[in-house]
Amino acid sequence: DIVLTQSPALAVSLGQRATISCRASQSVSTSSYNLMHWYQQKPGQQPKLLIYDASNLASSIPARFSGSGSGTDFTLTINPVQADDIATYYCQQSRELPNTFGAGTKLELK
Amino acid sequence: EVKLQQSGDELVRPGASVKMSCKASGYTFTDYAMHWVKQSPGQGLEWIGTIIPLIDTTSYNQKFKGKATLTADKSSNTAYMELSRLTSEDSAVYYCARTPLDYSSFFDYWGQGVMVTVSS
Numbered sequence: 754d755i756v757l758t759q760s761p762a763l764a765v766s767l768g769q770r771a772t773i774s775c776r777a778s779q780s781v782s783t784s785s786y787n788l789m790h791w792y793q794q795k796p797g798q799q800p801k802l803l804i805y806d807a808s809n810l811a812s813s814i815p816a817r818f819s820g821s822g823s824g825t826d827f828t829l830t831i832n833p834v835q836a837d838d839i840a841t842y843y844c845q846q847s848r849e850l851p852n853t854f855g856a857g858t859k860l861e862l863k
Numbered sequence: 864e865v866k867l868q869q870s871g872d873e874l875v876r877p878g879a880s881v882k883m884s885c886k887a888s889g890y891t892f893t894d895y896a897m898h899w900v901k902q903s904p905g906q907g908l909e910w911i912g913t914i915i916p917l918i919d920t921t922s923y924n925q926k927f928k929g930k931a932t933l934t935a936d937k938s939s940n941t942a943y944m945e946l947s948r949l950t951s952e953d954s955a956v957y958y959c960a961r962t963p964l965d966y967s968s969f970f971d972y973w974g975q976g977v978m979v980t981v982s983s
Contacts, residue, residue: 785966786966786967788967788968790967790969790970792970799958799960799973799974799975799976800908800958800960800970800973801973802969802970802971802972805967805969805971806967806969811971812971843907843908845908845969845970847962847967847968847969850922850924851910851924851925851926852898852910852968853910854907854908854909854910855907856907857907857908
């Protein structure tokens with residue numbers, strides 16, 4: 754299985770940039786696509802898709818969210834961070850089955 | 864509006880089985896795959912498996928083979944997951960989520976989750 758590694762937590766100030774990383778144990782890119790996706794989850798809620806295929810913004814997601822990366826290293830950026838962004842963020846790969854998720858990065862206020 | 868409406872929370876005895884549902888609306892049920900994801904208390908997300916209702920084909924995470932059984936009813940646009948021989952390790956929230964039937968399996972809509980508590 755492909756293992757996705759995320760830092761457990763990140764502390765940021767409101768209005769600043771947050772950079773959340775996800776490293777895969779092997780490449781999750783094909784010649785055409787980077788099969789890494791990002792989700793936001795708030796307590797008591799289901800996950801919400803933010804970014805698909807590494808850099809595509811999902812429908813209705815604010816432009817302050819962006820994604821980048823290829824191969825094994827991927828980044829989710831939130832700029833500027835707003836109070837509503839305090840949540841846990843998960844990466845997920847769909848390069849091969851089983852689909853796997855990172856353990857999540859909890860975004861906290863500094 | 865796309866919606867995945869899951870059945871209610873369950874309290875079940877160890878050794879028993881539970882079957883939960885996920886009713887889809889707002890889109891053509893057979894144009895997407897349906898997946899199931901487990902989230903144990905305070906933990907991350909685990910992919911259980913998927914069913915493609917169009918061709919009634921399933922694929923499971925090896926870890927959940929023999930534990931989970933996925934089915935779908937095209938006539939009612941509903942997907943089901945049955946969990947068998949329940950233990951305390953199965954206490955978790957279970958989500959259904961859909962993915963497009965193409966190159967990339969990202970979960971664009973999720974159900975609200977079913978909390979399963981296994982206790983005597």
